[in-house]
Amino acid sequence: MIKGFIFDLDGVITDTAELHYEAWKALADEMGWDFNREVNEKLRGISRMDSIKVIMEHNNVSLDENTIVELATKKNDLYVASLDKVTPEDYLPGARELLTHLRTEGFSVALGSASKNAEKVLQQLNATGYFDVIGDGNSVAKSKPAPDIFLYAAEKLRLPPANCIVFEDAEKGIDAAKAGGFHSVGIGPEERVGHADIRFDTMKEATLFEVKSHFKE
Ligand code: B16
Ligand code: MG
Numbered sequence: 001m002i003k004g005f006i007f008d009l010d011g012v013i014t015d016t017a018e019l020h021y022e023a024w025k026a027l028a029d030e031m032g033w034d035f036n037r038e039v040n041e042k043l044r045g046i047s048r049m050d051s052i053k054v055i056m057e058h059n060n061v062s063l064d065e066n067t068i069v070e071l072a073t074k075k076n077d078l079y080v081a082s083l084d085k086v087t088p089e090d091y092l093p094g095a096r097e098l099l100t101h102l103r104t105e106g107f108s109v110a111l112g113s114a115s116k117n118a119e120k121v122l123q124q125l126n127a128t129g130y131f132d133v134i135g136d137g138n139s140v141a142k143s144k145p146a147p148d149i150f151l152y153a154a155e156k157l158r159l160p161p162a163n164c165i166v167f168e169d170a171e172k173g174i175d176a177a178k179a180g181g182f183h184s185v186g187i188g189p190e191e192r193v194g195h196a197d198i199r200f201d202t203m204k205e206a207t208l209f210e211v212k213s214h215f216k217e
Contacts, residue, residue, distance in 0.1 A: 002183070002215050004164040005102055006135075006153045009113035011044060011169030012187055012203065013095045014086065014125060016115075023079040024055060027071060033059040044192075045170025047114050047143040048072050080117060086124035094204035099130040101208045108132050110153035112166065114143050133157055145172040147180025154182070165215060167206070168193065183215055 010016040021040045028035035039058050043051040052072045056062065063071075102109050110133035111118060118136035122128045135153035142148045154164050166177035169187045174196045177184040185206060186193025193199055198214045200206040 001163060002107075002165055002212070004108040004110065004154065004157045004159040006110045006112040006150055006157075006164055006166045006182070007099075008045065008166070008168045008170065008173050009111060009115055009118050009121060009136075012092070012167050013099075013111075013127065014090050014092055014121065016083075016086070016121060017044065019079055019082045019085075020051075023075045023082060024051070026078055027075045028055060031061075031071070033061065045114055045144055045168070045173045047137060048076060048116065050143065076117075080120065083117065083120050083124055086121060088124075088126045091125060091127070092203045094202065094206060096127075098203065098206060098208060099127065103130060105208065108157045108159060110157050111135055112149045112153045113137065114149065144170065145175035145179065147176045147182075150177055150180045150182055154180075165211065168196070171195075185211060 007013055017040070020043065021037065024040065025035050033055060035055055039055060042054050049072055052068055099109065109131050111122070111131050112135045114137050115121065116137035119134060122131070133153055133156040135149050135156070137143070139152050140148040150166050151161065154161050157164070161181040165183040165185055167185045167187060168174050168177060171192050174184050174186050174193050184196040186196030186199040187203055187206065190199065
């Protein structure tokens with residue numbers, strides 16, 4: 001019986017990937033590093049520190065840990081400043097409708113994002129009120145594909161994973177949901193989230209009716 005919904009943020013509720021891209025690109029340009037959309041795609045759903053390491057590896061660069069933290073902080077400052085541009089117009093199509101529907105139907109709802117800036121993004125969207133629990137990059141130490149963030153959210157909702165559905169747009173996010181024993185909904189192409197229990201191209205197709213009819217017991 002499904003009682004709880006746990007949502008990833010970037011790529012499910014809103015598309016902050018473009019803002020992450022612009023901030024990483026600015027840092028890469030300053031450092032003389034190559035960075036493109038193909039590399040950016042590899043950063044989907046992974047933590048800030050894992051992201052900079054992917055970019056460094058792509059450029060065959062190695063640096064000491066303090067410098068890496070400094071550079072990641074620089075990127076984050078650019079990213080956080082760009083979040084001022086996010087408004088309640090920036091939900092991905094279908095996301096606000098689903099969140100509203102879940103509220104009226106009385107489901108428990110949590111956020112399960114890797115981002116340490118999730119609260120700011122939710123505030124900009126005016127979305128905080130849709131969530132009973134906010135799990136983000138500050139809530140747990142181990143990031144996706146570890147299931148920790150979703151287990152944290154479920155525990156706070158007081159629900160076992162088997163009663164919860166995780167919505168994710170990242171390959172590693174679906175891996176994390178499965179590792180934690182959650183039901184999973186993949187948002188995006190087959191090659192990325194085809195291993196989810198059910199997949200939709202976009203949030204627009206992921207209506208409560210569609211989701212409920214798939215998971216009904
Ligand atoms: P921050 P999600 C993830 O969000 C992004 O997809 C990923 O690109 C980013 O590196 C990560 O958050 C950490 O974000 O630098 O703000 O802590 O998809 O887990 O909601
Ligand atoms: Mg995501």
